[in-house]
Amino acid sequence: MPGITGRVVVVTGAGRGIGAAVARLLGRHGAQVALWDTDPVTVTEVASELDAAGVKATAVCVDVRDSAAVEAATVEVEHTLGPVDLLVNVAGMLRTGALMEFTDEEWDEIFAVNVRGVFTVSRSVAGRMARRGHGAVVTVASNAGGVPRTGMGAYAASKAASSMLTKSLGLELATQGVRCNVVSPGSTDTPMLRDMWDAAGEGATEATVRGSLDAFRVGIPLGRVGTPEQVAQAVLFLLSDQASHITLQDLYVDGGAALG
Template identity: 40%
Template sequence: MTHPLFSLAGRRALITGSSQGIGLALAAGLAEAGATVILNGRDPERLARAVETLRAAGHEAGMVAFDVTDGGAATEAIDRIEAEEGPIDILVNNAGMQHRAPLEEFPEAAFDALMALNLKAVFTVSKAVARHMLPRGGGRIVTIASVQSALARPGIAPYTAAKGAVANLTKGMAADWGPRGLQCNALAPGYFDTPLNAALVADPDFSAWIARRTPAGRWGRLEELRGACIFLASDAASYVNGQTLFVDGGMTATL
């Protein structure tokens, strides 16, 4: 039986970038805790398949396809959900991308695209949802940060910059919106076996480095992110605001 502090029964959650990987895993976790989940992405067919997977498991799930980097489209979609389906109680900002290149060769267009999806979209989607949450005096915003919010590796400097900014934007949201009833926190995964990391998972040298560098001695499993997300989205985190919770097997705690 779920402890009542962690129950999400009767709540509606919008998860961006949730047709696969971390986003879909988090959506499944929130649904398991009782939430009705709305998946988001740009590919309606892929979203529909993900929704069917959740429904087959007995969960309440729907979908809304829009590009989170388009502020107008995001606002229109969120306003429509609020008007036609009901309040969005929980927002999980998960949509993101990676581009690897030496910093001196990093394409400007790739930098701009990465910042638009990993950082600006967090601002635009959070603002669009907060416009509805604030008059109600409550809501939960969980933004997906990264170990790269605190650490850097060669070849991904712009990603590191974006995820560092995401952690600080989360603090800013808590400062602005916390006094009006919103809890805004970040969840920072370590190295997880996801489609975004497929090339790294397939590299035996990198996987060996993960095993040596991480006290847990392995890649993270997607289901290991669910509990942290449920916590931050639930009443159990009612006095937690502006924080970044690292779920990284101990990587950021060790040298």
Template identity: 40%
Template sequence: MNDTQRVAIVTGAARGIGAAVARRLATDGHAVAVLDLDEAACGAVVAEIEAAGGRGLAVGVDVTDEEGVTEAVRRVTEALGAPTMLVNNAGIIRDNVLLKMSADDWDSVVAVHLRGAFLLSRAVAAPMREAGFGRIVNLSSTSALGNRGQANYSAAKAGIQGLTKTLAIELGRYGVTANAIAPGFIETDMTAATAARVGMDFEEFKQAAASQIPVARTGRPDDIAHAVSFFASEGAGFVSGQVLYVAGGPRA
């Protein structure tokens, strides 16, 4: 448990990586706002947090909606206090090879991942500056290095890394750090959807992925939550502008 309880916002937190991160930050002693497109879907995670003695709040928001983001942060501040931790995890996939990818598929993926991270980061920067403390953790991906069928996703996740480094430069003087985590293969609904897209059984898909990973297994949401916990900690104040590949092995 941390000596100081902070208020954290985690986007895309109704399930998967985001839910694991929300639960971990609550275990670390922080109040956690669980944000997702469907507010009702956040209820189960909040219930878990509260059952364990923590404070949680479910907030429905489209992270690409500027006014919606402003209202969501207002609600969090009113119910839990000013947010000084932000985990930008919300994301979608619309995979296809370049010649078959529509402009809408490009725009929607870039908007959720990149515009969403920008809007949330901007919205919490002021309370972080006022508090003299802030932790921003952005979810990138190994796909930022390039991945067939994911021109939109890869571009967005590479953009997240550039955004992270710039936030670290601009906000560091206020006691705010910004770091990114680039997961490899993590067992989530999103990777299950990828398996379905390529016509593979998910278990076979995981086994095939694990055979290419040095630690000989695929990742789990808690692997990412552990890394977020470190970046969000008081002791990580001298770590900023970094990209940590949590992928079971090195990435070039």
């Protein structure tokens, strides 16, 4: 894939789900991968898997909410692998519930990870890209950021914010050679979605595909839940030179669930 081989990439939330799938795919296409996550066990396992496959990879345990820790992690990666060329913001959290029942602490927590995390990492990593005059950023948001969801208002609001943050960053850094795009998955077969299915009880999987009139939610026109690898392919494209004239875009990977 042009523009990927030999490049240094940071992937946040790389210990599982979409983040791990992105790290694996970029590694297969010749990138050197820095995997960031708060879980030292899972992120080390994925990095070791990549190392065994001949990919130069390093695992860093870092909380994206902590700006000092993020800055230290960026310095560590650039010392270990070299200047970072590509960034994928995947780290995020999902907390469901009616907005009127959300506590201040729950609201602050989801925004700290999903919005502040994108800000702190992008400021540290993309700031260096801008000074060097080239780079690409992809933030993994959600189709919920563009479609209202009952029981997911806080998550939807945080993902809408992370999407607009990324596009605004792309506008500010365009003249410095840094492209910034968003990939917005729909329901994707990840541990986070399976946790939500478990909490919802029997029939939750089928309901996701079928939709729910009571929840004002359409189903998935393609008739299936997405996979992390399908989302990773969209990320790969937007990072690559094949997308060299694409910036400020939000690509939905949701089987048509958002109807556009």
